Amino acid sequence: MMPGRCPPLVVALLLGAMAVPAQAATIQITIDNLVFAPAEVAAKVGDTIEWINKDVLVHTATARNGDFDVITPPKKTVTSVLTKAGAIEYYCRYHPNMKAVLTIAP
Amino acid sequence: MFIRLSAAVAALSLLSSAAVAQGTKPTDPQIAHIAYTAGVIDINAAKQAISKASNKDVKAFAEDMVRDHEAVNKQALDLVKKLNVTPEDNDTSKTLSRQATEKLAELDKLKGADYDKAYVANEVAYHKAVNGALETQLIPSASNAELKSLLQTGLKIFQGHQQHAEQVAAKLK
Numbered sequence: 270m271m272p273g274r275c276p277p278l279v280v281a282l283l284l285g286a287m288a289v290p291a292q293a294a295t296i297q298i299t300i301d302n303l304v305f306a307p308a309e310v311a312a313k314v315g316d317t318i319e320w321i322n323k324d325v326l327v328h329t330a331t332a333r334n335g336d337f338d339v340i341t342p343p344k345k346t347v348t349s350v351l352t353k354a355g356a357i358e359y360y361c362r363y364h365p366n367m368k369a370v371l372t373i374a375p
Numbered sequence: 376m377f378i379r380l381s382a383a384v385a386a387l388s389l390l391s392s393a394a395v396a397q398g399t400k401p402t403d404p405q406i407a408h409i410a411y412t413a414g415v416i417d418i419n420a421a422k423q424a425i426s427k428a429s430n431k432d433v434k435a436f437a438e439d440m441v442r443d444h445e446a447v448n449k450q451a452l453d454l455v456k457k458l459n460v461t462p463e464d465n466d467t468s469k470t471l472s473r474q475a476t477e478k479l480a481e482l483d484k485l486k487g488a489d490y491d492k493a494y495v496a497n498e499v500a501y502h503k504a505v506n507g508a509l510e511t512q513l514i515p516s517a518s519n520a521e522l523k524s525l526l527q528t529g530l531k532i533f534q535g536h537q538q539h540a541e542q543v544a545a546k547l548k
Contacts, residue, residue: 302528302531303528303531303532303535325446325447325449325450326442326443326447326532327442327443343446361535362539363439363443363535363539364531364532364535364536364538364539365535365538365539365542366531366534366535366538367535
Protein backbone atom coordinates (compact mmCIF):
# COMPACT_ATOMS: atom_id res chain seq x y z
CA MET A 270 0.00 0.00 0.00
CA MET A 271 2.74 2.49 1.00
CA PRO A 272 5.92 0.85 -0.27
CA GLY A 273 8.11 3.74 0.94
CA ARG A 274 7.25 2.98 4.55
CA CYS A 275 7.95 -0.72 4.46
CA PRO A 276 11.73 -1.01 4.76
CA PRO A 277 12.07 0.74 8.16
CA LEU A 278 9.29 -1.45 9.47
CA VAL A 279 11.04 -4.58 8.23
CA VAL A 280 14.28 -3.44 9.83
CA ALA A 281 12.50 -2.78 13.08
CA LEU A 282 10.89 -6.21 13.02
CA LEU A 283 14.21 -7.89 12.30
CA LEU A 284 15.88 -6.00 15.11
CA GLY A 285 13.01 -6.95 17.37
CA ALA A 286 13.30 -10.59 16.38
CA MET A 287 17.00 -10.52 17.14
CA ALA A 288 16.64 -8.69 20.44
CA VAL A 289 13.77 -10.68 21.94
CA PRO A 290 15.21 -14.22 22.05
CA ALA A 291 18.27 -13.01 23.91
CA GLN A 292 16.28 -11.61 26.82
CA ALA A 293 12.88 -13.24 26.86
CA ALA A 294 12.18 -15.51 29.79
CA THR A 295 9.55 -18.13 30.45
CA ILE A 296 7.70 -17.64 33.70
CA GLN A 297 5.38 -20.18 35.27
CA ILE A 298 2.18 -19.18 37.02
CA THR A 299 0.30 -22.02 38.65
CA ILE A 300 -3.43 -22.13 39.25
CA ASP A 301 -4.13 -24.52 42.08
CA ASN A 302 -7.23 -24.64 44.25
CA LEU A 303 -8.47 -21.33 42.79
CA VAL A 304 -5.25 -19.47 43.57
CA PHE A 305 -2.82 -17.87 41.12
CA ALA A 306 0.72 -18.47 42.40
CA PRO A 307 2.86 -16.47 42.70
CA ALA A 308 0.23 -13.80 43.26
CA GLU A 309 2.64 -11.07 42.13
CA VAL A 310 4.97 -11.59 39.20
CA ALA A 311 7.44 -9.22 37.54
CA ALA A 312 8.06 -9.79 33.83
CA LYS A 313 9.09 -8.01 30.65
CA VAL A 314 7.43 -7.45 27.31
CA GLY A 315 8.34 -10.48 25.18
CA ASP A 316 8.39 -12.91 28.10
CA THR A 317 6.26 -16.02 27.89
CA ILE A 318 3.90 -16.99 30.69
CA GLU A 319 3.19 -20.67 31.19
CA TRP A 320 -0.21 -20.87 32.85
CA ILE A 321 -0.36 -24.24 34.62
CA ASN A 322 -3.93 -25.09 35.64
CA LYS A 323 -3.96 -27.91 38.19
CA ASP A 324 -7.69 -27.61 38.93
CA VAL A 325 -10.50 -29.68 37.41
CA LEU A 326 -12.21 -26.41 36.45
CA VAL A 327 -11.77 -24.09 33.49
CA HIS A 328 -10.24 -20.78 34.56
CA THR A 329 -9.23 -17.60 32.79
CA ALA A 330 -6.45 -15.09 33.36
CA THR A 331 -8.18 -11.90 32.28
CA ALA A 332 -6.54 -8.48 32.46
CA ARG A 333 -8.82 -5.85 33.98
CA ASN A 334 -7.63 -3.36 31.35
CA GLY A 335 -8.32 -5.80 28.51
CA ASP A 336 -4.65 -6.40 27.57
CA PHE A 337 -4.99 -10.19 27.72
CA ASP A 338 -7.58 -12.89 28.23
CA VAL A 339 -6.16 -16.40 28.47
CA ILE A 340 -8.43 -19.41 28.89
CA THR A 341 -6.87 -22.27 30.84
CA PRO A 342 -8.68 -25.60 30.45
CA PRO A 343 -8.69 -28.05 33.39
CA LYS A 344 -5.39 -29.86 34.03
CA LYS A 345 -3.72 -28.10 31.08
CA THR A 346 -0.83 -25.73 30.54
CA VAL A 347 -1.31 -22.79 28.21
CA THR A 348 1.35 -20.30 27.12
CA SER A 349 0.96 -16.65 26.21
CA VAL A 350 3.49 -13.98 25.25
CA LEU A 351 3.35 -10.59 26.98
CA THR A 352 3.03 -7.83 24.39
CA LYS A 353 2.26 -4.70 26.42
CA ALA A 354 3.89 -3.12 29.46
CA GLY A 355 2.02 -2.15 32.60
CA ALA A 356 1.06 -3.15 36.11
CA ILE A 357 -1.82 -5.42 35.23
CA GLU A 358 -4.38 -6.69 37.67
CA TYR A 359 -5.94 -9.85 36.35
CA TYR A 360 -8.68 -12.22 37.51
CA CYS A 361 -10.68 -15.28 36.51
CA ARG A 362 -13.91 -14.39 34.69
CA TYR A 363 -15.60 -17.54 35.98
CA HIS A 364 -14.42 -17.10 39.59
CA PRO A 365 -13.87 -13.36 40.08
CA ASN A 366 -12.59 -13.99 43.61
CA MET A 367 -9.34 -15.24 41.97
CA LYS A 368 -7.08 -12.20 41.56
CA ALA A 369 -3.37 -11.53 40.97
CA VAL A 370 -0.96 -8.95 39.57
CA LEU A 371 1.49 -9.10 36.68
CA THR A 372 3.94 -6.21 36.42
CA ILE A 373 5.28 -6.04 32.88
CA ALA A 374 8.32 -3.86 32.21
CA PRO A 375 8.78 -2.47 28.67
CA MET B 376 -40.13 -11.73 43.37
CA PHE B 377 -37.36 -10.34 45.54
CA ILE B 378 -39.43 -10.17 48.71
CA ARG B 379 -40.25 -13.84 48.61
CA LEU B 380 -37.30 -15.70 50.03
CA SER B 381 -36.24 -18.53 47.78
CA ALA B 382 -37.48 -21.82 49.17
CA ALA B 383 -34.12 -23.52 48.82
CA VAL B 384 -32.47 -20.63 50.62
CA ALA B 385 -34.93 -21.02 53.46
CA ALA B 386 -34.18 -24.74 53.69
CA LEU B 387 -30.47 -24.08 53.94
CA SER B 388 -31.04 -21.54 56.69
CA LEU B 389 -33.13 -24.15 58.51
CA LEU B 390 -30.21 -26.52 58.25
CA SER B 391 -28.20 -24.59 60.82
CA SER B 392 -31.10 -23.83 63.17
CA ALA B 393 -32.44 -27.40 63.07
CA ALA B 394 -29.05 -28.88 63.83
CA VAL B 395 -28.45 -26.39 66.62
CA ALA B 396 -31.86 -27.10 68.13
CA GLN B 397 -31.21 -30.81 68.24
CA GLY B 398 -27.64 -30.34 69.36
CA THR B 399 -26.55 -32.71 66.62
CA LYS B 400 -24.38 -32.23 63.62
CA PRO B 401 -24.72 -33.94 60.25
CA THR B 402 -22.54 -37.01 59.70
CA ASP B 403 -20.04 -37.27 56.83
CA PRO B 404 -22.38 -39.45 54.70
CA GLN B 405 -25.15 -36.88 55.24
CA ILE B 406 -22.84 -33.94 54.50
CA ALA B 407 -21.73 -35.62 51.27
CA HIS B 408 -25.38 -36.11 50.30
CA ILE B 409 -26.33 -32.50 51.08
CA ALA B 410 -23.35 -31.08 49.17
CA TYR B 411 -24.00 -33.30 46.16
CA THR B 412 -27.72 -32.47 46.20
CA ALA B 413 -26.98 -28.75 46.38
CA GLY B 414 -24.84 -29.15 43.24
CA VAL B 415 -27.52 -31.11 41.38
CA ILE B 416 -30.08 -28.41 42.21
CA ASP B 417 -27.89 -25.72 40.68
CA ILE B 418 -27.22 -27.85 37.58
CA ASN B 419 -30.97 -28.34 37.05
CA ALA B 420 -31.63 -24.62 37.46
CA ALA B 421 -28.83 -23.90 34.97
CA LYS B 422 -30.18 -26.37 32.41
CA GLN B 423 -33.53 -24.63 32.58
CA ALA B 424 -31.75 -21.29 32.11
CA ILE B 425 -29.79 -22.55 29.10
CA SER B 426 -33.07 -23.29 27.33
CA LYS B 427 -35.07 -20.31 28.64
CA ALA B 428 -32.70 -17.37 29.11
CA SER B 429 -32.70 -14.64 26.46
CA ASN B 430 -29.69 -12.61 27.65
CA LYS B 431 -26.38 -14.02 26.40
CA ASP B 432 -24.50 -13.29 29.65
CA VAL B 433 -27.17 -15.14 31.60
CA LYS B 434 -26.98 -18.10 29.24
CA ALA B 435 -23.16 -18.12 29.45
CA PHE B 436 -23.35 -17.96 33.24
CA ALA B 437 -25.72 -20.95 33.26
CA GLU B 438 -23.28 -22.90 31.08
CA ASP B 439 -20.49 -22.07 33.55
CA MET B 440 -22.67 -23.40 36.39
CA VAL B 441 -23.33 -26.73 34.66
CA ARG B 442 -19.64 -27.19 33.83
CA ASP B 443 -18.30 -26.28 37.31
CA HIS B 444 -20.93 -28.06 39.40
CA GLU B 445 -20.63 -31.21 37.31
CA ALA B 446 -16.84 -31.13 37.78
CA VAL B 447 -17.18 -30.64 41.55
CA ASN B 448 -19.84 -33.33 41.89
CA LYS B 449 -17.65 -35.75 39.94
CA GLN B 450 -14.86 -35.06 42.44
CA ALA B 451 -17.30 -35.63 45.28
CA LEU B 452 -18.38 -38.98 43.83
CA ASP B 453 -14.76 -40.02 43.30
CA LEU B 454 -14.01 -39.12 46.91
CA VAL B 455 -16.92 -40.99 48.50
CA LYS B 456 -16.00 -44.02 46.41
CA LYS B 457 -12.39 -43.80 47.55
CA LEU B 458 -13.44 -43.39 51.19
CA ASN B 459 -16.02 -46.13 50.82
CA VAL B 460 -18.72 -43.81 52.12
CA THR B 461 -22.30 -44.12 50.92
CA PRO B 462 -23.98 -40.69 50.82
CA GLU B 463 -27.00 -40.84 53.10
CA ASP B 464 -30.27 -39.16 52.23
CA ASN B 465 -31.58 -36.95 55.01
CA ASP B 466 -34.24 -34.36 55.80
CA THR B 467 -32.12 -31.42 54.69
CA SER B 468 -31.44 -33.01 51.29
CA LYS B 469 -35.12 -33.91 50.90
CA THR B 470 -36.29 -30.41 51.79
CA LEU B 471 -33.73 -28.86 49.46
CA SER B 472 -34.82 -31.05 46.54
CA ARG B 473 -38.53 -30.54 47.09
CA GLN B 474 -38.22 -26.78 47.39
CA ALA B 475 -35.88 -26.58 44.39
CA THR B 476 -38.51 -28.37 42.31
CA GLU B 477 -41.05 -25.75 43.39
CA LYS B 478 -38.63 -22.96 42.50
CA LEU B 479 -38.04 -24.45 39.04
CA ALA B 480 -41.80 -24.54 38.43
CA GLU B 481 -42.11 -20.93 39.59
CA LEU B 482 -39.27 -19.79 37.30
CA ASP B 483 -40.70 -21.80 34.44
CA LYS B 484 -43.76 -19.52 34.37
CA LEU B 485 -41.60 -16.45 33.69
CA LYS B 486 -40.39 -15.29 30.29
CA GLY B 487 -37.75 -13.05 28.70
CA ALA B 488 -36.08 -10.41 30.85
CA ASP B 489 -38.32 -11.28 33.83
CA TYR B 490 -37.04 -14.84 33.77
CA ASP B 491 -33.40 -13.76 33.34
CA LYS B 492 -33.58 -11.42 36.34
CA ALA B 493 -35.36 -13.95 38.54
CA TYR B 494 -32.93 -16.75 37.66
CA VAL B 495 -29.84 -14.64 38.35
CA ALA B 496 -31.31 -13.19 41.56
CA ASN B 497 -32.02 -16.72 42.76
CA GLU B 498 -28.47 -17.77 41.84
CA VAL B 499 -27.05 -14.97 43.99
CA ALA B 500 -29.31 -15.90 46.92
CA TYR B 501 -28.82 -19.64 46.49
CA HIS B 502 -25.01 -19.48 46.36
CA LYS B 503 -25.02 -17.13 49.34
CA ALA B 504 -27.13 -19.63 51.32
CA VAL B 505 -25.03 -22.63 50.25
CA ASN B 506 -21.85 -20.75 51.18
CA GLY B 507 -23.32 -19.84 54.57
CA ALA B 508 -24.26 -23.47 55.21
CA LEU B 509 -20.80 -24.66 54.11
CA GLU B 510 -19.01 -22.15 56.33
CA THR B 511 -21.07 -22.44 59.48
CA GLN B 512 -22.35 -26.00 59.34
CA LEU B 513 -21.01 -28.45 56.77
CA ILE B 514 -17.26 -27.67 56.90
CA PRO B 515 -17.07 -27.49 60.72
CA SER B 516 -19.10 -30.74 61.02
CA ALA B 517 -17.08 -32.79 58.52
CA SER B 518 -14.75 -35.22 60.27
CA ASN B 519 -12.87 -36.71 57.32
CA ALA B 520 -9.98 -34.42 56.31
CA GLU B 521 -10.38 -35.05 52.58
CA LEU B 522 -14.10 -34.36 52.69
CA LYS B 523 -13.44 -31.18 54.67
CA SER B 524 -10.84 -30.11 52.12
CA LEU B 525 -13.18 -30.75 49.18
CA LEU B 526 -15.90 -28.71 50.90
CA GLN B 527 -13.40 -25.89 51.45
CA THR B 528 -12.50 -25.90 47.76
CA GLY B 529 -16.22 -26.00 46.98
CA LEU B 530 -16.73 -22.93 49.16
CA LYS B 531 -14.08 -20.99 47.19
CA ILE B 532 -15.65 -22.04 43.88
CA PHE B 533 -19.17 -21.10 44.99
CA GLN B 534 -17.99 -17.78 46.43
CA GLY B 535 -16.62 -17.16 42.93
CA HIS B 536 -20.00 -18.11 41.45
CA GLN B 537 -21.78 -15.76 43.84
CA GLN B 538 -19.56 -12.83 42.76
CA HIS B 539 -19.99 -13.80 39.11
CA ALA B 540 -23.79 -13.94 39.56
CA GLU B 541 -23.73 -10.54 41.30
CA GLN B 542 -21.84 -9.08 38.31
CA VAL B 543 -24.34 -10.56 35.86
CA ALA B 544 -27.24 -9.28 37.99
CA ALA B 545 -25.74 -5.77 38.09
CA LYS B 546 -25.50 -5.71 34.28
CA LEU B 547 -29.17 -6.69 33.93
CA LYS B 548 -30.36 -3.63 35.85
